[in-house]
Every structure is written in structure tokens, then in C-alpha cells.
Amino acid sequence: xxxxxxxxxxxxxxxxxxxxxxxxxxxxxxxxxxxxxxxxxxxxxxxxxxxxxxxxxxxxxxxxxxxxxxxxxxxxxxxxxxxxxxxxxxxxxxxxxxxxxxxxxxxxxxxxxxxxxxxxxxxxxxxxxxxxxxxx
Numbered sequence: 001x002x003x004x005x006x007x008x009x010x011x012x013x014x015x016x017x018x019x020x021x022x023x024x025x026x027x028x029x030x031x032x033x034x035x036x037x038x039x040x041x042x043x044x045x046x047x048x049x050x051x052x053x054x055x056x057x058x059x060x061x062x063x064x065x066x067x068x069x070x071x072x073x074x075x076x077x078x079x080x081x082x083x084x085x086x087x088x089x090x091x092x093x094x095x096x097x098x099x100x101x102x103x104x105x106x107x108x109x110x111x112x113x114x115x116x117x118x119x120x121x122x123x124x125x126x127x128x129x130x131x132x133x134x135x136x
Contacts, residue, residue: 006104008117012124014096016131021096022069022089024136025127028062033136034127037119051075098124 014021024030028049031039040052042060049060059076069089074082086101100120104113130136 005106006113007101008104008113009099009101010117010120010124011097011099012128013092014098014128014131015094016096016136017094018069018089018091018096020136021098021127021131022071024131025071025087025089025098026062026065028060030136034130035123036126037122098127100124 025034028042031042031051038051038053040054042049042051044050049062051058051060055077061074061076061082063070063072071087071089073085073087075085076082083105084103086099088099090097090099102113102116102120
């Protein structure tokens with residue numbers, strides 16, 4: 001039998017067209033501008049994106065640019081550890097809906113999972129604020 005993890009999908013409506021939201025979010029260099037709970041800074045090293053987080057540096061790998069609004073990424077907090085993070089931008093009328101799924105990792109406490117969800121919600125609100133104010 002396959003292993004399955006508890007998950008939580010968080011979403012936010014943004015009154016900006018999906019192409020503009022996708023264009024901003026799909027650029028890893030913009031992470032410090034909207035994902036402030038997760039990302040202090042981002043840099044390139046040997047072709048990899050390295051994100052400085054409150055817990056230290058992590059490598060992050062993004063899905064290739066695409067026309068479907070797929071922003072999936074993989075976070076590697078340690079060598080040979082990769083956490084899959086599904087993320088999408090979909091049309092919501094003339095605006096967008098951003099969906100971000102968290103998986104409850106093995107060994108992660110309920111408190112840590114709730115804290116991660118809180119950080120994602122904060123970052124999604126920051127993304128909404130930045131893009132709707134025209135600062136994206």
C-alpha cells in the first residue's frame with residue numbers, strides 16, 4: 001500500500017490577471033519580495049537557486065516555465081532530501097486564484113505543520129498586497 005500524507009491546500013484570490021501573477025511568482029529572484037516568512041534572500045550557486053530561510057540555506061528547484069500556471073517546486077533542506085510543494089495560478093474571473101499545497105511530512109509535529117501553514121498564509125497575503133498595489 002502506498003504511503004499518503006495529510007495535506008492542506010491554501011489559496012488566495014488576487015485581483016490581477018493570471019499571466020501577471022504567474023510571471024511574478026515564477027521568477028525565483030522575486031521570492032524575497034513576497035515570501036518573507038520563508039525567504040530572507042535568494043542567490044544562484046552552481047546553477048542552483050539557494051534560499052536563505054530562518055532555518056538556514058535550502059536549495060529550491062522550480063518547474064519549467066509553462067502556460068498552465070504550474071509553479072510546483074522542490075525544497076531541499078538537506079542533501080538527498082527533497083520536499084515537493086505543488087503550487088498553481090488559475091483564472092478566477094478577470095483575476096487569479098493562487099493555490100499552495102502543504103504536505104504533513106513524516107515526523108513533523110502538528111504544531112510545526114500549523115506553523116508552516118501560518119507562514120504560507122502570511123506569504124500569500126503579502127503576494128496579494130504586493131501585486132494588487134502594483135508593486136509586482
